[in-house]
Amino acid sequence: MDIAILAHEQFPGRAKTAVGILRYGDHDVVAVLDRDTAGDRVHDHLPDVQDAPIVESMADVPDCDVLVVGIAPIGGGFEDSWRPDVRTALERGCDVWAGLHYMLADDAEFAALADEHGCELRDVRRPPDDLTVAEGTAGDVDAQVVLTVGTDCSTGKMTTSYELRDAARERGLDAAVVPTGQTGIMISGWGISIDRTIADFAAGAVERLVHEAADHDVLFVEGQGSLGHPAYSGVTLAILHGSQPDSLVMTHVAGRETHHSYEDYPLPPVREYADLYEQVAEPVRETSVDAGMLNTQGMDESAAREAIEEYAGDLGVPATDPVRFDVEETLDAVL
């Protein structure tokens, strides 16, 4: 399938979904839409992912099947400056996928255009309508369940899950990611956007995903948010208790000291944070932080290696940057 990815003014640094699809997805990306970097190519910014031209608007995109909205502002709203591109895509007969809180299918103009041109509006955040409360049974599955947790939002939980999946597959294991957010759902083609479920059913939704994937050897459950986050901690805990993991991987961004967009809230020291995850997990299922992942983007290699060594020392477990360096030792630690 040929797809275009909308990432205006945020590519690549703040376009997590766009970059995730370029790195781990199975689709052919024919263009990235970003009016700030139009004229460049993806490889000018990210040499190690699928390449594609970066263009100004949908008018410059070659034939494709789907336009994916590959960015999301805080709060998950739809920016009106994206409207002309979505409109053009629908008029050209492209499906449009988005992972926003704002539902494209509920937008009267988009719904009418999609209907007129026979396209699908796919809001991947919309959860199934038959969710229920958790029964506390995820721990019963035979698969090894590894959950990525973190010190904050956007610390690399999804990336870590896919990198560990790929390394486990290299070893011949039947490994899968359990996607709990919109990007993972777009990459893997299944999953539930846990933050969008009814709060009472959030743990139950994760439990259901673990059961659905239970016939794999190892599951890398994509965590969300962080346990000490002023806004998202409830979702984090629902995933921790709903998935009943055998092992936790602690993700962190080198140098980050406060919660992103919540600068009044400092991050606890990483080992303290790891202890907190283990302590809160325990009433439901005992588990431990067995590996660490550090996002060292922007550091030179020796600084990155030094930062990782310090992070591993603080946590007392093996650590790596799963994008820059290999994950073998950390994979050993969680299997």
Place this chain on the structure above:
Amino acid sequence: MDIAILAHEQFPGRAKTAVGILRYGDHDVVAVLDRDTAGDRVHDHLPDVQDAPIVESMADVPDCDVLVVGIAPIGGGFEDSWRPDVRTALERGCDVWAGLHYMLADDAEFAALADEHGCELRDVRRPPDDLTVAEGTAGDVDAQVVLTVGTDCSTGKMTTSYELRDAARERGLDAAVVPTGQTGIMISGWGISIDRTIADFAAGAVERLVHEAADHDVLFVEGQGSLGHPAYSGVTLAILHGSQPDSLVMTHVAGRETHHSYEDYPLPPVREYADLYEQVAEPVRETSVDAGMLNTQGMDESAAREAIEEYAGDLGVPATDPVRFDVEETLDAVL
């Protein structure tokens, strides 16, 4: 505001909401509708709550502003035998409030009658549709914020909140409960059913409630679930971080050793559980468990007092049973 409460065939034993409104509500109850006990008065059954006549149907109710559906069958459906009373209320211009899974506003007949007579149909389980993520600002309010937490579901968090409110009012304080569940919402006439919100907005919903009530001297926030619950912990933590309490009150049911309906999951020792609440709260706002509340229903008085003493000793803070004994020492501890 003058209200009537529908409680057919279930008053008082199985009419939790009706009894809660009579006991703690600020509204004047002009009648209770119960065809089984019609002709009696509320005081014939419950001497220690607001009195009112019990009547056969809405036709016997004096002028009022609201009819509250004060009972809920297993499953939360609407019983067709209640339909004539709801119809009559709307025809008389009364609003109707309910906390059922069945949404009155989605009932074609009721919606048409409400429209015709200018009344409101208020389904209190349905959260507002303009919720947002928390900003981490609840701690900025001047009011003293006290959150009831617990070792499990159904440990007395709502009852504790109202008993402490009443005792604070006795002292001349301007105290209010911040209701987070349907019964509390019907008692107080405002609030949000947090467990029904979108998971990402749960903390934001609580934060909004705290801001709405910020001009009181002291707020007793009704907690939900428990931090180590296999299904509901996410809601619990969203309330803990969203409300940013100054003080916590730990509720527990004497003798309960496992989570209700989740018997494979034992409750942690109460002091360990209290530590866990404090530790998880800390990254967002430092707080402490300053009082304990023990539900001793079914124990004789000396056994109850002994159990409370043991509970207070375990927790290391003052404790009481807020329904049987006075709450003065525990109120001192949280103010």
